[in-house]
Amino acid sequence: MSNLIYPTTNFKATETLTMERGDGAYVYDNEGNQYLEALAGLWCTSLGYNNRELIDAAAEQMGQLSFSHMFGGKTHQVGMDLADKLTAMLPVENAKVFFGNSGSDANDSQIKMLRYYNNAIGKPEKFKIIARERSYHGVTLAAACLTGLHANHTYFDLPFDALGILRTDAPHYYRGALPGESEEQFVDRIVNNLEQLILKEGANTIAAFIAEPITGASGVIVPPKGYYQKVQAVLNKYDILFWADEVITGFGRTGNDFGCTTVGIEKPDMMSMAKQLSSAYMPISAAAIRGDMYEAMIEPSAAVGAFGHGFTYSGHPVASAVALKTLEIYERDNIFGHAATIGEYMQKRMAEFRDHPLVGEVRGAGMVGAVEMVANKKTGEAFNNGAAGAFAVQACQNHGMITRAVAGNSLAFCPPLIVNEAQIDEMIEKLGKALDETLDF
Numbered sequence: 001m002s003n004l005i006y007p008t009t010n011f012k013a014t015e016t017l018t019m020e021r022g023d024g025a026y027v028y029d030n031e032g033n034q035y036l037e038a039l040a041g042l043w044c045t046s047l048g049y050n051n052r053e054l055i056d057a058a059a060e061q062m063g064q065l066s067f068s069h070m071f072g073g074k075t076h077q078v079g080m081d082l083a084d085k086l087t088a089m090l091p092v093e094n095a096k097v098f099f100g101n102s103g104s105d106a107n108d109s110q111i112k113m114l115r116y117y118n119n120a121i122g123k124p125e126k127f128k129i130i131a132r133e134r135s136y137h138g139v140t141l142a143a144a145c146l147t148g149l150h151a152n153h154t155y156f157d158l159p160f161d162a163l164g165i166l167r168t169d170a171p172h173y174y175r176g177a178l179p180g181e182s183e184e185q186f187v188d189r190i191v192n193n194l195e196q197l198i199l200k201e202g203a204n205t206i207a208a209f210i211a212e213p214i215t216g217a218s219g220v221i222v223p224p225k226g227y228y229q230k231v232q233a234v235l236n237k238y239d240i241l242f243w244a245d246e247v248i249t250g251f252g253r254t255g256n257d258f259g260c261t262t263v264g265i266e267k268p269d270m271m272s273m274a275k276q277l278s279s280a281y282m283p284i285s286a287a288a289i290r291g292d293m294y295e296a297m298i299e300p301s302a303a304v305g306a307f308g309h310g311f312t313y314s315g316h317p318v319a320s321a322v323a324l325k326t327l328e329i330y331e332r333d334n335i336f337g338h339a340a341t342i343g344e345y346m347q348k349r350m351a352e353f354r355d356h357p358l359v360g361e362v363r364g365a366g367m368v369g370a371v372e373m374v375a376n377k378k379t380g381e382a383f384n385n386g387a388a389g390a391f392a393v394q395a396c397q398n399h400g401m402i403t404r405a406v407a408g409n410s411l412a413f414c415p416p417l418i419v420n421e422a423q424i425d426e427m428i429e430k431l432g433k434a435l436d437e438t439l440d441f
């Protein structure tokens with residue numbers, strides 16, 4: 001142990017594992033043990049470890065210009081090139097993009113840009129944001145308020161309704177449906193709840209609805225068909241923006257370029273990205289907004305003297321160079337196409353666990369999935385604590401595979417996009433052993 005305060009950790013129960021190096025889809029600890037990285041780090045190392053092109057891109061940029069800020073109109077070519085390449089990929093209309101360092105700060109930046117925009121168009125009262133139960137949007141103060149997981153609020157004095165954030169249902173049929181309710185009835189009920197919330201609060205006070213197209217950290221929730229189409233119809237009716245948090249689902253993860261494409265969200269107004277934007281070789285995030293929203297912010301920025309929001313490392317040149325190279329590799333090597341093919345195989349193999357006595361549900365899309373372990377397979381009754389998840393994660397680790405338990409007892413899978421079928425088979429074999437061992441824990 002060192003003097004570290006570990007992030008997102010049970011300080012009392014911490015068993016440390018010291019990682020030393022990585023190569024392709026594998027990481028190695030300081031005793032030389034090999035592990036398949038079945039969660040791509042934290043849903044982020046899309047191109048795997050020890051990618052020479054990304055290492056060279058970072059080193060070359062460090063040698064050329066290791067830092068230059070972007071305040072007051074200063075810029076650098078690699079940052080501008082990244083902005084242009086990224087925005088050309090996005091479904092956001094005439095997108096403009098603001099760079100930061102993490103998914104959390106991208107979401108904080110979005111909240112501030114939303115407020116700035118609504119003030120600029122003379123609608124300061126339109127500042128509330130609808131977020132969902134069981135969502136994860138990060139841990140900085142504002143992003144933690146968006147997050148719908150209680151552990152991110154408790155002891156931090158972050159009430160669920162801080163900062164004008166409103167809460168609506170998660171589209172989690174397995175956990176949220178009423179007895180006998182069909183998927184369609186479930187969707188209609190929760191979309192109706194959303195509309196009632198809007199009417200109760202007043203549509204003129206609500207700026208945006210934020211959603212991860214498919215959630216990750218809160219259990220890999222894939223909404224029933226038709227959910228987003230119905231949500232979008234309600235939002236359009238009341239002039240509320242759709243804000244897609246693509247921090248996990250962006251860049252090929254769900255079997256398409258973006259999660260929005262996979263679940264049929266057309267033209268989101270705002271998009272937050274991080275993680276696979278740079279394959280996690282450097283920290284960088286992107287908050288994209290519609291071009292006309294940016295245009296509206298120009299006048300007020302002149303009136304104040306500056307748009308008063310920016311990080312020292314916004315558009316960091318080394319992070320920009322790595323992200324640009326990452327996007328080039330995605331395109332050149334058809335990584336999203338490969339991920340779509342392997343993703344189908346992964347979902348097919350994961351579905352085999354539906355019959356396992358410990359498994360209540362298998363969920364996923366493309367190359368992200370989860371296996372939810374339950375106390376009672378027949379009734380779907382959940383375990384009353386996360387001990388089974390912790391045990392199974394350790395069992396996976398003992399078999400040479402890294403994963404995490406999310407939302408209590410769902411084992412999450414999100415391997416690097418570059419894995420092959422044999423590595424998916426390896427993942428499935430190790431998971432099978434770990435689940436069998438967890439049966440007797």
Ligand code: PLP
Nearest residue numbers: 102103104136137138212247248
């Ligand atoms: N948004 C989503 C959907 C996430 O999954 C995460 C992290 O997992 C975040 C935001 C926060 O990103 P970061 O941990 O880089 O701050």
